[in-house]
Amino acid sequence: MENTTIMIVIALTYVTIVTTVGIYMKKHSQTSGGYMQGKKQFGAFVIGALMMSEFISVGSTIGTAQTAFIKGISAAWNLYTLMLAFIIFAFFLAKKFHERGEYTISGAISKSYGSNTKIITSLIMTYALIVSITATYAGGAATVAVLLDVPISLACVIIGVISVIYVFAGGMSAVAYTNLLHVTIKYVGVIICVAIGLGAAGGYTGLTMKLDPSMLDWTSIGWPTIIAWTIGNMGAIFSTQYIVQAITSTKNEQTAKMASLSAGFLIVPLGFMIALIGVTSKVVFPNIASAKAFPILVTLMNPFLGGLVVAGLIAAVFSASSAGALGCAALLLKDFYLPFINPKATEAQSLRFSRIATMVMGLMPIPFAIFVPQILNTMFFSRALRTTIAVVVILMFYAPHFSSGRGASTGLVTAVFTTTVWYMAGNLYGIDSIYIAALTPLIVMSIEHILKISRVSLASK
Secondary structure, three states, X not given: OHHHHHHHHHHHXXXXXXXXXXXXXXXXXXXXXXXXXXXHOEOHHHHHHHHHHHHOOHHHHHHHHHHHHHHOHHHHHHHHHHHXXXXXXXXXXHHHHHHHOOOOHHHHHHHHHOHHHHHHHHHHHHHHHHHHHHHHHHHHHHHHHHHHOOOHHHHHHHHHHHHHHHHHHHHHHHHHHHHHHXXXXXXXHHHHHHHHHHXXXXXXXXXXXXXXXXXXXXXXOOHHHHHXXXXXXXXXXXXXXXXXXXXXXXXXXXHHHHHHHHHHHHHHHHHHHHHHHHHHHHHHOOOOOHHHOOHHHHHHOOHHHHHHHHHHHHHHHHHHHHHHHHHHHHHHHHHHHHHHHOOOOOHHHHHHHHHHHXXXXXXXXXXXXXXXXXXHHHHHHHHHHHHHHHHHHHHHHHOOOOOOHHHHHHHHHHHHHHHHHHHHOOOHHHOOHHHHHHHHHHHHHHHHHHHHHHHHHHHHO
16 A cells, blocks of 8 residues: 555656646647647657657557557557658658648648538547547556556546646647656656566566567567558558647748657657567466556556656556647637637637637547557557548648549548448458558549549540
8 A cells, every 4th residue: 555655646746747837838828829839839859759659658558568468579560660650751741731831630631622521531530539539548547447446437537637637728838848758757667667577577588488489479460460550650640630730830841850750760669668568468467457468567666666657657648638639629629610600709719619629528538438448459440540531631742633622522431431330340351440441532532533534524525
């Protein structure tokens, strides 16, 4: 009980620091624009940390460790494919998004495909972000449940409520600067867990002696899964609302590019370490539920180290959920509140709506998080939904005359339906839903493009 109390005090101290920083940043969030973009005051490393932090969330930490516990060290590909996606984004898309000057993904798309596609994109992105936050809360709840010995349902409520507080006050400024804290504490927590876990397992040699060889095979997860992760991570990064929001919050196009590269390189050391935590737990705690593969190592530590690890896991929750909630709020403000609900809104009304929307979007996923079984799978379903939008984004920038607004809208709606059905059916025939998400809009838009050419050809005759 004394050890648990010490860990809780350390974790609460971290929560207090983060909340204080968030409230202090309220001075940069006195307008809706400042709330959503932080007055474009951020350097490349700050934005890079923000972008990386969302994707190295609880889904990628606890979720990757969970998958490594089941499948082995090859679960690290989840994070290495993220690094590749950020590098590609830096060279091919960061500048283009910055040039568009729109801080919502739907706003950027609307300039090429019109208002109907804008609304559809906004709804799909909101759906995807809520799913992502749900997976994040589920992973965070696993940590809190182990620490406090409380039911998962209560842990979900605790995580959800706390994660909303600081972003409600400070908006983008709070999210950006607190993420510097989150990145630091996450690294510290992961390093401590690797060291303690390996020590308990008898070092890397102990792993090789006690595990099936496939658990240490870097391709045992299977190339179809690795390719699906690559597509899903590229799709998510290329089209996620808060990535666009972060990129347009930079001062210029060069800073946007450097921010994306920073995000990618910050991920490199974490991939191996987090997967190693999962296989280490398989040796030390072979009979636990897989979702506890990361947080269970806290029980091997003295309370001070354990408190730092718990703080790191909480940081992983906050970094993702805060960015997701802020992204949802931006979409609701720009695409629904201002054009339809209150077109003549004052700056004060827009700011008030932004804060309320952030709070609602942060709290809404709590009930759903209680029933999430596979954290990483749920996270990749969210990325599959965003992959659908990414296909439209790539065509928008690199094939601007391909298809039309009607084709893009139809492709998006069809893809959401097929992707959701495929995922709910358990990825039929072993085909990941990410492939369905990527191919559906491409097929629909190709058909529409052919029909458009045919109509033009007939009209000319």
